[in-house]
Amino acid sequence: MSYNINDKGYYGEFGGAYIPEMLYPNVEELRQNYLKIMAKPSFKEEFDQLLKDYVGRPSPLYFAKRLSDKYNTRIYLKREDLNHTGAHKVNNTIGQILMAQRLGKSRIIAETGAGQHGVATATVCALMGMECIVYMGEIDIARQAPNVARMKMLGAQVRPALSGSRTLKDATNEAIRDWINNPVDTHYIIGSVVGPHPYPDMVARFQAIVSEEIQWQLKEKEGTSKPDYVVACVGGGSNAAGAFYHYLDDTDVKLIAVEAAGKGVHSGESAATSALGREGIIHGSKTLLMQTNDGQITEPYSISAGLDYPGVGPMHAHLYASGRAEFISITDDEAMVAGLELSKLEGIIPAIESSHAFAVLDQKTFKTDDVVVINLSGRGDKDLQNYIDYFKL
Amino acid sequence: MNKINQKLQEDKKLLSIYFSAGYPSLNDTVPIIENLEKSGVDMIEIGLPFSDPLADGPTIQASSTEALKNGMSTNVLFDQLKDIRKTVSIPLIVMGYFNPILQYGVEAFCKKCQDIGIDGLIIPDLPIDVYNDQYKAIFETYGLINVFLITPQTSVERINFIDSISNGFIYMVSSASVTGSSSGFGDEQTAYFKRIANMKLKNPQIVGFGISNNETFTQATQYAKGAIIGSAFIKFLTNNNLEKIDEFVTNILN
Numbered sequence: 013m014s015y016n017i018n019d020k021g022y023y024g025e026f027g028g029a030y031i032p033e034m035l036y037p038n039v040e041e042l043r044q045n046y047l048k049i050m051a052k053p054s055f056k057e058e059f060d061q062l063l064k065d066y067v068g069r070p071s072p073l074y075f076a077k078r079l080s081d082k083y084n085t086r087i088y089l090k091r092e093d094l095n096h097t098g099a100h101k102v103n104n105t106i107g108q109i110l111m112a113q114r115l116g117k118s119r120i121i122a123e124t125g126a127g128q129h130g131v132a133t134a135t136v137c138a139l140m141g142m143e144c145i146v147y148m149g150e151i152d153i154a155r156q157a158p159n160v161a162r163m164k165m166l167g168a169q170v171r172p173a174l175s176g177s178r179t180l181k182d183a184t185n186e187a188i189r190d191w192i193n194n195p196v197d198t199h200y201i202i203g204s205v206v207g208p209h210p211y212p213d214m215v216a217r218f219q220a221i222v223s224e225e226i227q228w229q230l231k232e233k234e235g236t237s238k239p240d241y242v243v244a245c246v247g248g249g250s251n252a253a254g255a256f257y258h259y260l261d262d263t264d265v266k267l268i269a270v271e272a273a274g275k276g277v278h279s280g281e282s283a284a285t286s287a288l289g290r291e292g293i294i295h296g297s298k299t300l301l302m303q304t305n306d307g308q309i310t311e312p313y314s315i316s317a318g319l320d321y322p323g324v325g326p327m328h329a330h331l332y333a334s335g336r337a338e339f340i341s342i343t344d345d346e347a348m349v350a351g352l353e354l355s356k357l358e359g360i361i362p363a364i365e366s367s368h369a370f371a372v373l374d375q376k377t378f379k380t381d382d383v384v385v386i387n388l389s390g391r392g393d394k395d396l397q398n399y400i401d402y403f404k405l
Numbered sequence: 406m407n408k409i410n411q412k413l414q415e416d417k418k419l420l421s422i423y424f425s426a427g428y429p430s431l432n433d434t435v436p437i438i439e440n441l442e443k444s445g446v447d448m449i450e451i452g453l454p455f456s457d458p459l460a461d462g463p464t465i466q467a468s469s470t471e472a473l474k475n476g477m478s479t480n481v482l483f484d485q486l487k488d489i490r491k492t493v494s495i496p497l498i499v500m501g502y503f504n505p506i507l508q509y510g511v512e513a514f515c516k517k518c519q520d521i522g523i524d525g526l527i528i529p530d531l532p533i534d535v536y537n538d539q540y541k542a543i544f545e546t547y548g549l550i551n552v553f554l555i556t557p558q559t560s561v562e563r564i565n566f567i568d569s570i571s572n573g574f575i576y577m578v579s580s581a582s583v584t585g586s587s588s589g590f591g592d593e594q595t596a597y598f599k600r601i602a603n604m605k606l607k608n609p610q611i612v613g614f615g616i617s618n619n620e621t622f623t624q625a626t627q628y629a630k631g632a633i634i635g636s637a638f639i640k641f642l643t644n645n646n647l648e649k650i651d652e653f654v655t656n657i658l659n
Binding site: 028029030031034036037147155175176181182185189193194195210237290291292293294295296303305306307308309310317 | 455456457458459460462463466467470473479480502503504505506507508509521529530531532535553554555556559560563578581582586590619
């Protein structure tokens with residue numbers, strides 16, 4: 013069984029391109045060209061050079077000694093938090109801006125929830141001198157003011173999504189509507205492994221640098237490229253897709269996907285899609301999503317804006333349905349405690365998204381000689397106010 | 406013969422009206438349909454509301470959201486429509502996004518449509534290849550016409566393919582836009598209308614998106630068989646009683 017995408021754009025039964033005809037020419041143009049463009053030596057060269065000199069890759073694989081001692085196992089952190097702009101998101105936006113240039117596009121649109129992907133997109137648009145419009149839910153604009161300011165400083169225009177719940181899901185709808193209205197000159201940089209094929213595959217390939225580096229870094233440190241476990245948080249699922257990518261078909265390596273349970277999986281305020289979702293269509297993809305019996309998409313909740321999405325990428329839906337990955341739900345409280353613990357034990361303040369992955373250490377017992385790689389997808393600067401409010405710091 | 410095919414044979418330009426079921430009030434669905442028929446409308450698209458209507462502009466989005474708040478659902482809509490064929494004889498089409506239909510069960514949905522007397526479906530986010538592989542036989546079993554969209558960006562090859570698998574009409578989206586965003590047609594649109602007319606497709610075309618008054622209706626139907634009005638009608642419903650629907654229709658047709 014393969015856990016990667018097939019030639020029709022599906023992971024198992026999940027994926028595809030469930031899009032209105034108005035989007036077909038854009039999506040089809042991308043589908044026909046993305047692999048060819050990515051395979052060109054000149055593309056690879058520019059992508060690799062920017063990842064090295066601009067993003068600061070390779071990101072370190074750090075042996076977390078004090079954390080390992082506490083949990084009596086061998087824990088490595090993949091330091092995506094040290095990337096330029098503070099998270100893994102920039103790996104994808106660098107790739108997609110180069111893609112957009114080669115497709116002859118002059119205008120970039122993106123959606124953002126917490127603002128991390130918006131900032132990463134605004135950053136690469138500034139770098140390349142391209143027009144940038146970021147859609148963001150009106151409510152998120154209010155609660156993520158520093159990132160809104162960053163995007164503006166980088167020259168992007170931030171447009172509020174005023175429909176529906178006025179959060180990430182609605183920002184994504186607005187970006188898709190913009191793309192319908194601007195079918196010729198615009199490229200839509202989706203921020204996660206979601207959306208119609210080929211987006212989930214393209215974004216996963218750009219993020220795959222994470223597991224590519226883990227392989228050779230671990231070989232240097234442990235003498236093997238294979239950890240026993242790779243652990244990553246999942247909202248849409250781009251950092252997990254990157255951390256899992258080169259291990260997908262290597263079943264010796266166990267994969268753990270960590271979802272946000274919010275105030276409890278069954279509290280009514282949760283974003284644990286695998287536990288609460290059913291198969292359906294969201295943003296052009298057949299996948300697992302949280303919905304009413306009637307097929308209306310419901311509002312998720314998590315303290316972490318980056319995990320606050322009612323669906324999950326089709327790759328992850330397949331990893332869940334096939335049993336290839338273990339899915340664990342972590343509440344707000346568990347994540348916050350884990351974030352504080354990492355700060356005190358290792359001197360690293362994680363993004364609250366990443367804190368969810370660390371909370372697994374309390375939920376699951378690893379063997380003393382297990383090698384556990386946790387993807388530290390982002391740094392906690394953006395979440396400082398949340399940590400302050402939560403811990404009354 | 407399917408009512409849609411019968412209607413398409415009439416020697417006139419057709420006016421089709423779209424509205425979101427359950428808006429302005431939950432139980433307006435049937436009175437709106439009856440008033441539209443009495444006013445001389447040729448065909449009706451009943452919108453099944455969805456939480457995330459990707460192809461729709463602010464007017465239809467807002468009416469969908471309001472309809473859902475009012476309590477509209479697939480079951481409620483089917484219940485409202487159960488006796489519709491006792492009073493209404495023009496073609497009725499249900500237009501909705503794929504997820505609610507998928508959750509109801511595509512076959513159960515199609516069967517229910519046939520029981521009620523629905524003639525066709527428009528599902529903008531159901532891809533053509535998925536329809537052909539998985540659902541075409543079901544639609545045919547229950548006598549439903551599936552209507553596909555084309556846009557100014559759709560390639561000639563794809564238009565010919567869509568024409569080959571259609572058996573009613575082709576929904577011709579007037580411009581690259583979501584619903585309700587255009588005001589008037591320019592040379593570019595007219596050239597597109599003419600270009601499609603010259604393709605001599607086997608299925609007639611009905612133009613939608615950007616039609617709001619007599620002028621745009623006349624322009625759209627100069628080369629096409631008919632036109633569809635959605636957002637402009639929903640705006641009218643927001644500000645007027647259902648009894649005034651005939652005024653809206655009269656203004657479009659004259």
